[in-house]
Amino acid sequence: YVSVASRTMSTVRNCKAKLPPGPNTLPLIGNLHQMVGSMPHHYFKELALEYGPISRVYVGEVLTVIISSVDAAKEVLLTQEKNFPQRPVSLVGKIVIYDKKGLVFSPYGDHWRKSRKIAVTELLSTKRVGSFLSIREEETRDLIDSVAATRGAVFNLTEKFSGLITCGISRAAFGERCQQQDRFLSLLDEIVALGGGFSLTDAFPSLRFLSTLTGVKRALLKIKHELDTILDEILYKHTKIKGLGGTRDDIVDVLLKLQDSTSDQDDFHLTLNDIKAILLDIFLAGSETSATALDWVMAAMLKHPEVMERAQSEVRAAFRGQGNAREESSKELSYLRSVIKETLRLYPPFPLIPRLSIRHCEIRGYDIPPETRVVINSWAIGRDPEFWKDAERFMPERFLGNPVGFLGADFEFLPFGAGRRMCPGIAFALASIELPLSQLLYHFDWKLPEGATPEQLDMAESFGGTCRRKEALNVVAIPITP
Numbered sequence: 001y002v003s004v005a006s007r008t009m010s011t012v013r014n015c016k017a018k019l020p021p022g023p024n025t026l027p028l029i030g031n032l033h034q035m036v037g038s039m040p041h042h043y044f045k046e047l048a049l050e051y052g053p054i055s056r057v058y059v060g061e062v063l064t065v066i067i068s069s070v071d072a073a074k075e076v077l078l079t080q081e082k083n084f085p086q087r088p089v090s091l092v093g094k095i096v097i098y099d100k101k102g103l104v105f106s107p108y109g110d111h112w113r114k115s116r117k118i119a120v121t122e123l124l125s126t127k128r129v130g131s132f133l134s135i136r137e138e139e140t141r142d143l144i145d146s147v148a149a150t151r152g153a154v155f156n157l158t159e160k161f162s163g164l165i166t167c168g169i170s171r172a173a174f175g176e177r178c179q180q181q182d183r184f185l186s187l188l189d190e191i192v193a194l195g196g197g198f199s200l201t202d203a204f205p206s207l208r209f210l211s212t213l214t215g216v217k218r219a220l221l222k223i224k225h226e227l228d229t230i231l232d233e234i235l236y237k238h239t240k241i242k243g244l245g246g247t248r249d250d251i252v253d254v255l256l257k258l259q260d261s262t263s264d265q266d267d268f269h270l271t272l273n274d275i276k277a278i279l280l281d282i283f284l285a286g287s288e289t290s291a292t293a294l295d296w297v298m299a300a301m302l303k304h305p306e307v308m309e310r311a312q313s314e315v316r317a318a319f320r321g322q323g324n325a326r327e328e329s330s331k332e333l334s335y336l337r338s339v340i341k342e343t344l345r346l347y348p349p350f351p352l353i354p355r356l357s358i359r360h361c362e363i364r365g366y367d368i369p370p371e372t373r374v375v376i377n378s379w380a381i382g383r384d385p386e387f388w389k390d391a392e393r394f395m396p397e398r399f400l401g402n403p404v405g406f407l408g409a410d411f412e413f414l415p416f417g418a419g420r421r422m423c424p425g426i427a428f429a430l431a432s433i434e435l436p437l438s439q440l441l442y443h444f445d446w447k448l449p450e451g452a453t454p455e456q457l458d459m460a461e462s463f464g465g466t467c468r469r470k471e472a473l474n475v476v477a478i479p480i481t482p
């Protein structure tokens with residue numbers, strides 16, 4: 001059941017390919033023993049220093065090619081993108097996402113193309129994101145009120161960001177915070193815990209019994225069943241309201257309308273499972289990434305008080321006397337936008353962009369056999385001294401007047417990926433990040449807990465579904481009237 005397509009040690013041994021260089025491997029476990037205890041993107045960067053920008057490791061038995069330079073990334077994501085048009089299939093994609101429906105795990109082909117078109121033009125377009133403005137404003141207002149209620153005491157900002165983002169996505173997707181929201185979100189967290197990062201079952205695809213032995217398969221099946229029931233209820237409620245003539249325009253409504261406008265005879269008919277898979281993708285791909293990004297931006301500013309001060313001055317000057325920061329004028333906040341970019345350069349929430357080769361090809365003289373996992377280390381590329389002056393330093397001003405952008409045209413900066421599989425949620429993500437940030441800077445001054453200095457603020461990472469901060473961000477907010 002768990003046949004995960006990937007090139008493994010035993011199948012490579014039988015082919016006479018000139019593979020990229022890499023460290024010696026142990027039978028069975030490959031290079032897993034060297035990876036233990038370090039962040040995968042850090043370990044892969046070390047490999048690049050030793051073996052060059054195209055290297056290989058065996059994650060368990062799976063051949064994994066690591067891409068660590070701008071030129072090689074451009075080749076995989078642009079010049080030769082037709083050879084790498086999909087992601088490796090994981091157990092989560094198979095079991096939870098309705099056998100690889102939706103976008104994230106969907107293999108390249110007609111189904112993915114049509115789902116992608118729906119996401120880009122109907123669900124996550126700038127226009128649609130604009131239509132969710134009142135949701136963002138209300139959720140941000142709640143955040144500001146709850147921060148004000150801390151009255152100068154230390155509180156956990158990481159938790160608040162997580163709540164803000166998931167409520168925002170829930171309301172945009174379902175029109176309201178669904179009744180079982182807490183259960184729904186904790187099931188998503190369980191998925192990330194079981195399948196995020198490099199999971200053991202995906203590292204040994206030939207050991208089909210492993211997912212059963214470890215209990216992962218059973219746990220995922222149980223989660224899938226529960227999620228399915230919750231989503232069925234939500235869809236039923238929306239259909240009922242629509243039948244009574246109610247009109248709303250949340251993401252579920254848009255998907256149900258699209259379903260009505262196609263029939264079984266059309267070449268692409270959205271089934272209920274397609275709709276549920278797209279909804280799960282939006283939550284899984286959009287919530288932790290956006291909350292993690294917000295957390296890193298605030299942490300980076302607390303670590304660099306001069307940056308915080310400059311960003312605050314910009315926001316307060318732009319909205320002086322208006323009582324609030326407003327999204328409509330966020331274009332004026334060029335420094336804050338640079339702070340966000342600089343944070344995503346140094347701390348991309350999704351530092352390793354995974355792809356799968358679908359045919360044999362060659363990159364810079366190395367053979368890449370079909371079904372090879374290829375990972376672009378966007379974290380290492382974002383710190384490449386060849387492209388970034390003082391690459392390890394946090395300097396938002398480097399982005400002022402610099403055309404390098406989020407849209408995947410600049411291969412030295414890939415926080416949202418690039419090419420045909422690049423993130424379709426950029427507009428949604430930036431809107432969800434910029435408004436709360438500008439409001440938090442407008443209404444409060446920020447401090448670390450008594451006795452902690454910016455130099456001591458720990459920026460250590462923890463790698464799972466996303467690369468988040470290891471420690472929660474505990475802070476003090478002092479209300480001010482700009």
Ligand code: HEM
Nearest residue numbers: 103104285286289290293350416417418421422423425429
């Ligand atoms: C700061 C927040 C975010 C970051 C850093 C981020 C980053 C990424 C990255 C790196 C990829 C892989 C791109 C590639 O393979 O080239 C991706 C894919 C994806 N993202 Fe995002 N993302 C964010 C927010 C969102 C949001 C808010 C949504 C939806 C509401 C979303 C939906 C998706 C989907 C559906 C995919 C898979 C696309 C496909 O395979 O066709 N993301 N994201």
